[in-house]
Amino acid sequence: MAHPDGSIPFFPPEHLELLRARGHPCGWETGDVLMWEGGRPTELVLLEKGLVKVTAESSNGYTSVLAVRGPDELLGELSCVDGRPRSATVTALEPVRGTVVTADHFRRLLTERGALALAVLRSVTERLRDSDRLRAEHGAYPAVVRVARVLLELAHRYGAPPKGTPRPLEVRITQQELAGAAGASRETVVRALRLLQAEGWVALGRGRMMVTAPEQLAAWADCAEVRP
Incomplete structure (x- = not known):
């Protein structure tokens, strides 16, 4: 399986x-x-x-x-x-x-x-x-893209849809833990998540995050500009 x-x-x-x-x-x-x-x-x-x-x-x-x-x-x-x-x-x-x-x-x-x-x-x-x-990736992408990529990977590997909502993927991770995984400061992660929330791709909860639009988030992360 x-x-x-x-x-x-x-x-x-x-x-x-x-x-x-x-x-x-x-x-x-x-x-x-x-x-x-x-x-x-x-x-x-x-x-x-x-x-x-x-x-x-x-x-x-x-x-x-x-x-x-x-x-x-x-x-x-x-x-x-x-x-x-x-x-x-x-x-x-x-x-x-x-x-x-x-x-x-x-x-x-x-x-x-x-x-x-x-x-x-x-x-x-x-x-x-x-x-x-x-x-x-830590050297190639801006912090907001790294945050998105790490969150997507966690969602696809270990995320589970909440009851009654088959599409979104819930990830049990805090902002501080996401910062450590993405190689960014917590302040940077807060700004990144604010942007992703505004686009409607991510929702936040206590000790968990929900990727509400994984396809759109993945498309944006794939097309993001790489650092020169």
């Missing part, structure tokens, strides 16, 4: 069942930290339900939102492979359920199951490509 954005999941059902069989279920509430930056990599999490944000702290105290992750994605697998401290903090954006697998069990599975190891490699490769693309 494809994800909401049309992409094919990295882990087929048989791989997910392998991970579940070697782990145990666990749950977290909104705001709970699943993993701390700098922590020991003793386990990873297969996310089953809900969304989390992945953040990193810079030396000047600025928090960057590196990614938002959803169901059927792995959290903390890289540190479990190389044994180095966690490179980011993972926090629940809403009530979350997942399967916790110890690092030892995970490494053993990768040794025993070549197809699973290849799927993990594909997942890591795709995340690296996404990271490279975002870095390129």
Whole structure:
């Protein structure tokens, strides 16, 4: 089954069942930290339900939102492979359920199951490509366009239509989190969202945003002028 954005999941059902069989279920509430930056990599999490944000702290105290992750994605697998401290903090954006697998069990599975190891490699490769693309866009596009592109990507990957309204896509993210993901200040994000609201493409709620006209917003973001 494809994800909401049309992409094919990295882990087929048989791989997910392998991970579940070697782990145990666990749950977290909104705001709970699943993993701390700098922590020991003793386990990873297969996310089953809900969304989390992945953040990193810079030396000047600025928090960057590196990614938002959803169901059927792995959290903390890289540190479990190389044994180095966690490179980011993972926090629940809403009530979350997942399967916790110890690092030892995970490494053993990768040794025993070549197809699973290849799927993990594909997942890591795709995340690296996404990271490279975002870095390129940060230098190429004005902040308002970056905000629009990040919001669209989150909406298509993880957004859900509210009850009774099949078209709009709701994203559970705050303005500060969107600023970190887009590489912009919160003030810049406020101005960008004000513009997008005026066009009727975005609506705001408490701790969430709604992309009300995804096709129009995507067309505008695609045609926006690139920096010289």
